[in-house]
Amino acid sequence: MHPTFSFEQVRGGPFDPFAWFNIIGEIGCVFWILAYVFIIRQSFKDKSYGLPMVAICMNLAWEFLASWVIPNPVPLWHFFDRVWFFVDLVIVYQMLRYGRELQTIPEIQRNFYGVVAGTAMLSAFGLYAFYVQYHDMLGLMGAFMVNLVMSVTFIFFAFSRRHQDGRGLSVPAAWCKMLGTLGTSIECHYVIGMTQDWLGGLNFLTFLCLSIFLFDCLYIYVVTKAARAAAKEPELEVRQEQPALVAA
Numbered sequence: 001m002h003p004t005f006s007f008e009q010v011r012g013g014p015f016d017p018f019a020w021f022n023i024i025g026e027i028g029c030v031f032w033i034l035a036y037v038f039i040i041r042q043s044f045k046d047k048s049y050g051l052p053m054v055a056i057c058m059n060l061a062w063e064f065l066a067s068w069v070i071p072n073p074v075p076l077w078h079f080f081d082r083v084w085f086f087v088d089l090v091i092v093y094q095m096l097r098y099g100r101e102l103q104t105i106p107e108i109q110r111n112f113y114g115v116v117a118g119t120a121m122l123s124a125f126g127l128y129a130f131y132v133q134y135h136d137m138l139g140l141m142g143a144f145m146v147n148l149v150m151s152v153t154f155i156f157f158a159f160s161r162r163h164q165d166g167r168g169l170s171v172p173a174a175w176c177k178m179l180g181t182l183g184t185s186i187e188c189h190y191v192i193g194m195t196q197d198w199l200g201g202l203n204f205l206t207f208l209c210l211s212i213f214l215f216d217c218l219y220i221y222v223v224t225k226a227a228r229a230a231a232k233e234p235e236l237e238v239r240q241e242q243p244a245l246v247a248a
Contacts, residue, residue: 014194017076021190028183029080035176036087039168040094048102048168049095052157054119055150056088056095061123062139062146063088070131070139077138102164137196140188144208147181151215158222166226174223178216185209 016022039050049056063085072078096116103109127142136142154174161169189209193202 014191015073017074019190021187025184025187025191026076026080028180028185028187029077031176031180031183033080033083033087035173035180036084036091038170038173038176040087040090042170042173043091043094043098043168046165046167048098048161048164049091050168050170050173051091051095052150052153053095053099053116055146055153056091057116057119058123058127058146058149060085060088060092061120062127062143064124065127065131066139066143069128072138102167104160104163135196135198137192140192141205141208144185144188144205144212148208148212148215151181151212151219154219155215155222158219158226162226166230169223169226171220171223171227174216174220178213178220181209181212181216185212 013019017026042048043050051059063081066072066081067078067085072081096113099116100109100112103112108115123146127139127146130136130142130145131139134141158169161167189202189205192199192205
């Protein structure tokens, strides 16, 4: 059950969806949806999946909890959680359909589906335990911890995909992910700061947000560089073929 408050109850407070910091966060949520759309489009095109496996499992676990388990006082935010969840199911489908053949570690390839199921279940139990133990309102701190794992693993994901013709990598998705998290980072500093006095400060949240931003910028650089290199390869092949044609 998800208790919700009327607009009159949240107006002017941290849960007011029209507060300036929440508007920034809601724009960030839209960027996240766009990131998912770009990832899904590129992955179907490349017959791949566009997020690191561990990140997909952890992300699915958090979105399931946020959508169906953790109470949310703002219907609009709850709507975004459920949109993310259902869109993420498409990404999970892509991973299950194309992921096994893309694994480079034989042990993971042989036990791929078991690894995915186990990682998702452990993530769900761990995130819920963190939510209960540390009174993580709306699961926001857990969300940023998952986000940091995603941002770090994206770097290694991009490096590994360089040897697979960059399958599943998307420059627009990288930008949207960075902008989406930047927006929600600003929002959550205000929301958490106004509602969770027992934390004694926002140092850990600030660390998470800054780390995510730095890794996201690095990922944008790596993916953009890979995309430019891939775009130059056909030109080089044409130039190499031209002398042979002239000689013939």
